[in-house]
Amino acid sequence: MTEWSQENEKKILRKYRFTLTFRVLRILLICFVIYALYIAGVSIVFNKTRSDLKHAYNSLIVLEWLHPNMKGQYSMGSPAEITPFLTQKFSYPLEKQVGKEKVVVGEMHVEKSILNSNSSLSMDLLSANTSQQFNFNLPEDPVTGKATSSQLNNNVWKALRKLPEGTVAEMAFSISTFKEPIELEKMLAPYDVRIVWMPLYTGEFKSFEPTASDRSSGTISIYDRIGLSGGLKVSDDYSLISQAEEIYNVRDSQRWMLENMEKLLTEKKSYYEGFLGLNHLQERYNYIKKNGFQAYGAVVTGPTRQLMGLQDLEGISNEMLGDVELLNGYNW
Amino acid sequence: MDRQRKNELEQLYEKYAKSLYYFLLKMSGSVHIAEDLVQETFVRATISLSFYKEEDVRAWLFKVARNTYLDEWRKQKRRKTIPFANLFWKDEMLSPYGLPEEDFLTQEVAEDVQTLLKFLPENYRTILYLREYEQFTYLELQEALELSEGQVKILLHRARKRLEEIAKKNGGFQHD
Numbered sequence: 179m180t181e182w183s184q185e186n187e188k189k190i191l192r193k194y195r196f197t198l199t200f201r202v203l204r205i206l207l208i209c210f211v212i213y214a215l216y217i218a219g220v221s222i223v224f225n226k227t228r229s230d231l232k233h234a235y236n237s238l239i240v241l242e243w244l245h246p247n248m249k250g251q252y253s254m255g256s257p258a259e260i261t262p263f264l265t266q267k268f269s270y271p272l273e274k275q276v277g278k279e280k281v282v283v284g285e286m287h288v289e290k291s292i293l294n295s296n297s298s299l300s301m302d303l304l305s306a307n308t309s310q311q312f313n314f315n316l317p318e319d320p321v322t323g324k325a326t327s328s329q330l331n332n333n334v335w336k337a338l339r340k341l342p343e344g345t346v347a348e349m350a351f352s353i354s355t356f357k358e359p360i361e362l363e364k365m366l367a368p369y370d371v372r373i374v375w376m377p378l379y380t381g382e383f384k385s386f387e388p389t390a391s392d393r394s395s396g397t398i399s400i401y402d403r404i405g406l407s408g409g410l411k412v413s414d415d416y417s418l419i420s421q422a423e424e425i426y427n428v429r430d431s432q433r434w435m436l437e438n439m440e441k442l443l444t445e446k447k448s449y450y451e452g453f454l455g456l457n458h459l460q461e462r463y464n465y466i467k468k469n470g471f472q473a474y475g476a477v478v479t480g481p482t483r484q485l486m487g488l489q490d491l492e493g494i495s496n497e498m499l500g501d502v503e504l505l506n507g508y509n510w
Numbered sequence: 511m512d513r514q515r516k517n518e519l520e521q522l523y524e525k526y527a528k529s530l531y532y533f534l535l536k537m538s539g540s541v542h543i544a545e546d547l548v549q550e551t552f553v554r555a556t557i558s559l560s561f562y563k564e565e566d567v568r569a570w571l572f573k574v575a576r577n578t579y580l581d582e583w584r585k586q587k588r589r590k591t592i593p594f595a596n597l598f599w600k601d602e603m604l605s606p607y608g609l610p611e612e613d614f615l616t617q618e619v620a621e622d623v624q625t626l627l628k629f630l631p632e633n634y635r636t637i638l639y640l641r642e643y644e645q646f647t648y649l650e651l652q653e654a655l656e657l658s659e660g661q662v663k664i665l666l667h668r669a670r671k672r673l674e675e676i677a678k679k680n681g682g683f684q685h686d
Contacts, residue, residue: 182528186545190527191520194549198556 213262220260230258230266231416233290233453236445237299238270238419239438240454241286242407246312246375246477247274247348247500249407250286254417265291272301275374275423276479276503277346283501290453294446297453312350314377314475315496316398320384327396328354328495335489337499341482348374348500349485352475354493359406359473360428369487371480372424376406376473381465386458397496402457406471409434432471439463519559522567523552529568529644530575536627536639537579539604547582551575569646569653576636576654580606606632629676634669641666 224230234252241250250270258268269287273280284303291297318325334349341347353362359376366373382388382400390401408422409431425431442450442459450456475496478485482502488494530551535544555574583606627635633655640646640654651662 182531186531187524187527190531190545190549190552191523193545194523194552197549197553201553201557 217262220262220264224258224260224266228254228258228417230268230288230290233266233288234258234268234270235410235412235416235419236442236450236454237286237288238421239410239442240299240450240456241272242375242410243404243435244402244456246350246377246405247479248283249273249275249280249421249423253419263291265289265296272303274348274501275372276348276501277481279503280423281501281503294448294452299453299455311401312477312498312500313399313401313496314350314403315352316379316382316400317353317355317474319398320379320382325354326398328352328493329395329397330495331497334497334499335486338482338486341502342504343483345482345502345504346480347482347485347502348477348479349488350475350477350496350498350500351488351494352377352496353473354495356472356474359425359432359471362473362476363425363428365491366476366478366488369478369480370484371478371488373476373478374407374424375477376425377403377475378405378466379472379474380404380458380462381469385465386461389457404456404462405477406431406435406473410438436463436466439466519556522571523555526568526571527552530571533572533639533644534575534579536624536643537576537604537632537635538582539628543582543603547575547578550582551578554578566650566653568644569650572640572644572646572654573656580632604628626673626676630669630672633665634672637662637665638669638673 231252231254234256238250238252241248250272252268252270256268256270258266260266267287267289269285271282272284272286274283275281282304284301287300287302289298289300315328316326338347338349356379357365359378362376363373380403382391382403388400388402392399392401406425406428408424408426410422411420411434412418422431422434439459440463442454442456443463450459477500478488527548531544531548534547534551535541538544538547551571551574554577555571558574583603586603627638630638637651637655640651646654648659648662651657651666652659655662655665657665
């Protein structure tokens with residue numbers, strides 16, 4: 179029948195609506211299947227290669243260098259995810275060594291996208307106290323060589339005296355001359371405290387201008403300084419991370435630090451500056467290689483009674499008290 | 511797509527369904543295929559709405575319908591290469607090249623111009639049908655066939671000439 183009818187029109191429009199709906203649903207289904215296959219593929223490749231391990235390790239290094247007595251814990255078993263846009267997301271707990279035990283102080287969130295400029299590290303700290311940053315005073319002006327003013331903080335010793343026996347604490351101080359870390363370690367050897375971090379002079383004001391610094395009342399503080407920690411090393415495939423809780427062996431810590439700097443320098447500048455937030459790495463490395471390690475303070479932890487003994491040390495200044503824990507000092 | 515837009519589209523389709531059906535019937539030569547092609551035209555028109563700019567709606571719908579017919583023809587041609595495909599798809603459609611003239615010569619009577627159109631190639635058939643039956647203007651023909659004004663005139667002239675030749679071979683048109 180070739181004649182047109184109302185029935186014909188209705189039938190065609192009905193079929194049109196059905197076909198249109200069917201095709202839309204089919205496209206949605208195809209998109210969903212493609213998306214699911216893509217996600218599955220990306221996840222399989224990600225779980226095989228675990229590319230997050232490298233970024234996690236590098237973030238741990240930078241965390242230790244930039245944040246006194248702060249460490250992270252990350253391993254093969256740590257959960258990590260990858261987004262459809264290939265951004266790797268993972269987090270790990272942040273810890274401080276106070277006394278003999280580690281205290282969890284927050285969490286580090288890492289987002290590594292394909293572009294370093296879109297990648298970030300963000301610290302989520304549990305309380306305001308733990309986010310306190312220790313400041314260290316340079317013993318002399320690096321350009322003029324003129325000695326800076328030392329500021330003694332008697333309140334720290336008063337506070338330590340008031341704390342009951344059995345408490346442990348972390349404490350930071352500056353020294354009146356640049357010292358090699360091994361000399362500083364010898365200087366502190368008679369005291370039953372653990373050295374967890376030392377600020378290092380890496381050519382600030384001489385080789386490069388630090389990003390953040392403060393000159394007031396005759397003191398010079400550098401806020402984006404790096405420091406020597408116990409140290410980290412890793413296997414070639416980044417699957418096994420070894421971490422020293424404190425500076426047991428200064429020479430090993432120094433060697434690991436240089437090796438890690440060299441490893442980071444093989445990456446793009448945008449990687450360690452944009453993503454990890456570590457500025458002037460090349461200049462710092464060159465300075466240390468040429469002039470050796472020079473510390474100008476320390477962060478130590480131990481029983482409050484032992485920390486009080488440091489008051490007798492000659493040339494220490496800018497004392498600052500960090501976290502105090504009440505219990506674990508009994509087992510010191 | 512919002513509801514109002516959807517209703518507008520459906521009203522548009524209701525308005526042109528009949529013209530498109532007869533056009534596609536003339537092109538394909540099959541009632542079933544023409545029905546299928548009309549609904550396929552509407553589906554494609556809805557999906558490609560974003561490509562529709564300021565053209566005349568009628569010309570645009572016929573352009574979509576023509577492309578739908580040509581695609582269907584290609585699809586059927588491909589199917590013929592598949593063994594036993596005829597068991598599933600039985601409808602034969604009119605080729606874009608038209609019926610061979612030998613078939614025409616064996617027919618006793620050429621009923622009318624519409625019958626003669628079947629012997630023309632698709633582009634001649636389309637332009638003559640749109641011009642003579644759908645009363646398309648030159649501008650609408652340009653839009654529907656994606657040709658320039660000059661090309662439309664030349665194609666129309668050649669199509670008429672070819673139709674005349676075929677008609678002469680059969681002793682002229684038969685009028686009602």
